[in-house]
Amino acid sequence: MGLCNAAIPTETVYGLAADATNDDAVAQIFDAKGRPRFNPLIVHVRDIAMAEAYVSFSPLARALAEAFWPGPLTLVLPRRPDSAISLLASAGLDTLGLRAPRHPLAQAVIGAAGRPLAAPSANRSGAVSPTTANHVRESLGERVDVLVDGGASAVGLESTIIKVEDDAATILRPGGLSRSEIEAVAGAPLAAPRIDAGVEAPGMLASHYAPDVALRLSVTAPDDDEAYLGFGDHHRDGETSLNLSRAGSTREAAANLFSFLRQLDAVCAEHGLKAIAAAPVPEDDLGEAINDRLRRAAAPRSDMKTS
Numbered sequence: 001m002g003l004c005n006a007a008i009p010t011e012t013v014y015g016l017a018a019d020a021t022n023d024d025a026v027a028q029i030f031d032a033k034g035r036p037r038f039n040p041l042i043v044h045v046r047d048i049a050m051a052e053a054y055v056s057f058s059p060l061a062r063a064l065a066e067a068f069w070p071g072p073l074t075l076v077l078p079r080r081p082d083s084a085i086s087l088l089a090s091a092g093l094d095t096l097g098l099r100a101p102r103h104p105l106a107q108a109v110i111g112a113a114g115r116p117l118a119a120p121s122a123n124r125s126g127a128v129s130p131t132t133a134n135h136v137r138e139s140l141g142e143r144v145d146v147l148v149d150g151g152a153s154a155v156g157l158e159s160t161i162i163k164v165e166d167d168a169a170t171i172l173r174p175g176g177l178s179r180s181e182i183e184a185v186a187g188a189p190l191a192a193p194r195i196d197a198g199v200e201a202p203g204m205l206a207s208h209y210a211p212d213v214a215l216r217l218s219v220t221a222p223d224d225d226e227a228y229l230g231f232g233d234h235h236r237d238g239e240t241s242l243n244l245s246r247a248g249s250t251r252e253a254a255a256n257l258f259s260f261l262r263q264l265d266a267v268c269a270e271h272g273l274k275a276i277a278a279a280p281v282p283e284d285d286l287g288e289a290i291n292d293r294l295r296r297a298a299a300p301r302s303d304m305k306t307s
């Protein structure tokens with residue numbers, strides 16, 4: 001693939017992909033995103049067979065991959081000593097984050113490349129992840145060499161990241177695969193990351209996935225000068241409001257979340273509103289990941305525009 005990057009659709013969010021075995025190709029992904037080099041990238045493979053050349057699978061890791069690949073699950077596994085993946089992609093860690101995406105176009109691009117592709121979400125670092133080709137265009141524009149339009153991402157949230165050490169599984173990032181689905185296969189509750197996990201999940205910075213305007217959480221009665229992101233019966237009519245799921249489905253809400261945050265950002269700019277107020281979302285199913293992203297989007301930022 002040389003040094004060409006390609007924005008590709010996946011079922012979670014769009015990724016900015018390049019040859020994971022080529023240091024220069026990986027470096028220009030970091031540059032295009034404005035991403036700090038200490039934050040490792042997810043490496044995308046077709047299947048377990050492709051992954052096995054680069055990481056070692058414990059029996060638990062294999063069981064999770066067999067149950068959920070292709071799909072919205074990233075496994076952080078020990079890097080094999082002879083792994084050909086660029087050290088830059090994994091930021092010098094002795095582990096690699098790998099995922100086999102389900103989207104047929106992502107599968108086709110990996111298959112055509114014939115090698116694993118490093119692909120972070122296709123947005124400027126710190127901004128909301130793209131769930132359509134248009135979002136990618138708005139966020140990265142000329143920094144993308146090839147843009148593959150595969151329609152709106154079906155899941156709409158980034159993958160769930162699980163670190164597996166022998167028979168222990170730790171959740172580093174809640175995402176598009178629910179905790180309960182994973183625990184059903186693991187046969188045990190997922191551990192929480194250690195307190196010093198800054199290094200365990202370097203991308204999980206407090207402020208992330210952030211829209212331009214301020215976000216206020218768990219609001220049942222939004223102010224007049226706020227746009228409203230509703231959920232279920234917490235609803236407001238009118239052009240400055242959107243409802244993530246009138247039916248109260250966290251799956252539907254996940255698919256709408258990033259797109260609606262972008263739309264309400266634009267609504268605030270257009271109507272001179274001061275903030276987005278978000279309705280409470282229950283923690284069940286994909287609610288855990290939705291609330292995680294909303295909290296990060298609401299976290300204080302030192303630099304609202306460029307982080």
Ligand code: TXA
Nearest residue numbers: 012015040041095096097120121158159200201202203
């Ligand atoms: O759904 C997704 O995961 C999307 C699509 C494109 O696959 N990708 C995505 O990538 O969200 P990105 O780069 O935006 O987020 C990757 C996360 C970061 O938080 C990073 O720190 C973590 O994965 N990560 C990657 N490799 C890791 C490793 N070896 N150990 C711990 N965390 C890792």
Ligand code: MG
Nearest residue numbers: 120121122129
């Ligand atoms: Mg990202």
